[in-house]
Amino acid sequence: MDRLRCPFHGFTWGLDGTMCDLPCAWDFPHVDPAAYRLPQALVDTWGGFVFVNPDPEAPTLRDYIGDLPEHFQRFPLEERWMSANVAKVLACNWKVGIEAFIEAFHTFAVHPQLITTSGDTITQYDVFGEHVSRMITPVGVPSEHVTRDVGDDEILRSMLFARKGLSVPPDGTVRGVLGDEMRAQLAERTGRDFSDLSDA
Template identity: 45%
Template sequence: MNQQKPSPGLSRARGPSVADTLAADRVAPPGPLLEESYAFLGDADIPCSRYTSRQFADREFDRLWSKCWQWACREEHLQEVGDNYVYDIGPYSVIVVRTATQRIEAFLNSCTHRGTRLLGGEGCGYSRAFSCPFHGWSWSLDGQLRDLPGRWDFPHVDDTSHNLRQVQCERWGGFVFINLDPEARPLGEYLEVLPEHFRHFPLDRRRIRTHVQKVLPANWKAAQEAFMEAYHNFATHDAPNGANTQYDLFGKYVSRFIHNIGSYSAESLHDYPGDKWRAPPLSENQMLQMLSVFGLAHDEVPPGESARSIAAEDLRARLGEAWGVDLSDVSDSLMLDSIEYHLFPNMFFFCGITVPMVYRF
């Protein structure tokens, strides 16, 4: 049986699109979620060496990680003056420290005498000052050389030239970013649409609930690419809404996907194997049962309603009461959907309420 070959970059899943689903929601989404910014960038294979070559990894450390903005920690890690966070990326190590009530700065985690590492492994700490464990040189929190033993033997040392090497440091959304390139453009430019889009769902109002860290036997790009698509949804998550997802590109550094949860169309599964969820199609009550993992008040869908709208309404009521906030105007999409913004090279921000994760690879 002959089948028409899909058109590169133009083919779409059958059934309602993400935009169709959002348009039908009871509580409409904020403007940024209605924007569409798709571009086809090609479908040529990427050489496996990009994931396995030590030479290519070295090029990344030289040309990428040393020059791009990357989040080091959250502001919650640095609540008091002297609180610090060591951020390691490959051969580079940076100390991020609160130097004053309203000021956070970053420095290379390296003694300016012989290059000894000043603070230990990655994570939180507290210091009144920084001291080298090798020869005892010390610096104030703002990186100024404070003391060195046997100063009489260092007439050639100019204190200002031996301050800790400062690293660019800026904040957005409660995250603290660093950039090892002194010539890098400001973070605000690098973030492109993120500040405007996240004005509708501000990340600086959120706090760390759980931190999970895993070491994976894979290249960082291969690991994160699994979270840049929803094609795996049917097989991996055993979910009935297939791979129908909206993908957007905003500028050079920001991309996004919106994957509806609680929506369903048997038509969108027309070319999936077997008849699961397609013959017969799922009812709205069956869809609601699948969403019961969210802890819903309803176990049946009232006439004229959808499982998606009932689930969103139940979540607004339950979470609003639990958190002591009014969620009545929060859209169905923000309550349910997997909405993921990716900031190059390795940062993921989810703006939804029920899926409020952030990833860094």
């Protein structure tokens, strides 16, 4: 690709920002192609994504994302593929929508069916620099909001990714069984070895 072309009106620019084609130029006598350059932008890539920043004074992408790439070394995003595309329109500001996926505090109120298998109250939040954070919510353990005993079989039946018929051996734990299952499924899907990952 050596040009950027508007698919609607056909205005075309070179990759250096110069206007190459002004369709029906006679209708635009006031447009000087030399003065209608595209503005410069910072462009970089990471993990198969292209990042465009219109602020020429902004820090580089590498400086901005800090050590985020280190957290994805085992799971390279550029090797992922889309197996399904699901969209939902939410009647809210995008920040409100995304907030639900960066904390577990709401689980007991919004998803009470999950509290027998989700350690929402012991979720770990880590902050790495100014722009990178991580949330780790353990699964396979009941929430502290559960006031009754939850058996191993109930936890296994509740886990959507676990195959039917799994059971906890006498000297094992639910977390161990679920860890083995998740490692096996990841290996099957990616062709990689995850045997060194813990049950944590």
